[in-house]
Amino acid sequence: MNIRRLYTLLYIIAVTLTVAAQPSAVKKAAKGAVKVTTFKADGTLLATGYGAFIDENGTALTAWTPFIGASSAVIIDGQGKKYDVDCIYGASEIYDIARLKVKKEGKVSILPMTIEQGQQVAGADTWLINYDVKAPIINRIPPARVETFMNNLPYYILEQETGEINERHTGSPCVNAKGELMGLITTSNTRTDLYVASARYAQTLQPSGLSANDNTLRKTSVRIALPNDYNQAMLAMMIASQRKDSINYPATVENFIAMFPDKEEGYEYKATMLTEQKDFDGAEKTMQKAIEASTAKDNAHYYYSRLIYNKEMAMPDTSYNNWSLDKALEEINTAISINSLPLYHILKGNILFSQSKYQDAYNEFTEANKTDPRSAEVYYYAYQCLKNMKGERSQMLEMLDSATVLAPKQLLYLSEKALLLMKMNRASDAITVAQQVITIAPQYAEGHGLLGLALCMTGNKLTGVAELKRAKALGYQQADAFLIAYDKEDDTTPPKKE
Secondary structure, eight states: OOHHHHHHHHHHHHHHHHHHTOOHHHHHHGGGEEEEEEEOTTSOEEEEEEEEEOSTTSEEEEOSGGGTTOSEEEEEOTTSOEEEEEEEEEEETTTTEEEEEEOOOTTOOOOOOOBOOSOOOTTOOEEEEEOOSSOOEEEEOOEEEEEEETTTEEEEEEOOSSOOSOGGGTTOEEEETTOOEEEEEEEOSSOSOEEEEEHHHHTTOOOOTTGGGOTTGGGOOSOBOOOSSHHHHHHHHHHHHHHOOTTTHHHHHHHHHHHOTTOHHHHHHHHHHHHHTTOHHHHHHHHHHHHHHOSOHHHHHHHHHHHHHHHHHHOTTSOOTTOOHHHHHHHHHHHHHHOOOHHHHHHHHHHHHHTTOHHHHHHHHHHHTTSSSOOHHHHHHHHHHHHHTTOOHHHHHHHHHHHHHHSTTOHHHHHHHHHHHHHTTOHHHHHHHHHHHHHHOTTOHHHHHHHHHHHHHTTOHHHHHHHHHHHHHTTOTTHHHHHHHHOOSOOOOOOOOO
């Protein structure tokens, strides 16, 4: 008999003996062991691993490695019941562990393990549960050493001679004599030792508002859970709405609504999603529910108004009889009647501007900027209203002055100001503003174009034409028209009086 067969025989004998000596609490705990299977985006099998349920609501700890590159996953418990994995709360690549939740439907009974709160000593009776629906194999493997990590939590090192338990068993639960979950095993590529990080550490794997940016969690496409804290959940939703994962985003939105049913933001995210899908009926019903359920009625009406306004701007050729700019105006007026916030007046101003009611829009923008913090953008909106009304240029300049004070490096505001100054026959002042533009953005074509035009207007055609030619080289489309007017050999025209 060769040495390998001898080791195998000894291992089988050891398993037989340990099975016979298992405490009843350990046998009961084995029913909480699970197998996790992950799948690629095309539905094909990716990997398998193991773990354990830790509460009756479907929270489980499993190996993390199988989730890398996965799009979906299922868990099979010790009774053979299959559950779809709903979301991941958190994961550690270092300790190869994930905390997750399954979709639990109906009156399904889950038999969880209880997490160990104490600590075992070296040589204590500890048991490794190898998952199997019919007959899990339970091995007694005492800790050879007990170390600590993460604020004095136990980290167990289990020694085995044969290496029969290997990476194929990663995530298998290790329990004490009371059947309490000590943690899940990980293996080494170079040693036969097994490692068990305390399950209490896994309990700290909680989602945050920035979980979507976590380097570990970004390696899976399985949905990341929302934090329980409302503000953190809002941050997570903001990131999710920007990425809009076609598979996970709808479920994340529904999850937010379920977690915070009296918060209007979840309904607004859902209504926006439905609007983009052109399900306007569904979007309308969702926002009506938001108004009914929300504790901040003004904000719910504001969101509804903004939704309609955005749809009318983005999809003007796609009609929906129940929505119009007038309906958006009605909703924002309701919001303002409840709580007159600057943000609401800005939206009302945008709606009125879109209806070509420039004076009314101007009034709303100036109303919004009566309170701090004042907005450069809103001053610019007010300027646009005056521009469309062909209002007093001095008043228009006042709006642009205010905008550039608040946003001194905003090229659009500075460029408009330089152009307006030229229209007011203040070309020298326009030169100063255009030079500011070029200082901020040396390659900004319009800045050179405006400087060139202002220089020509003051009679400095030689330098002005040079700036216009540079603007043309940088892509300024209006340069040719100005060059036709000013690029002549005779540069004896006297400076224009201001």
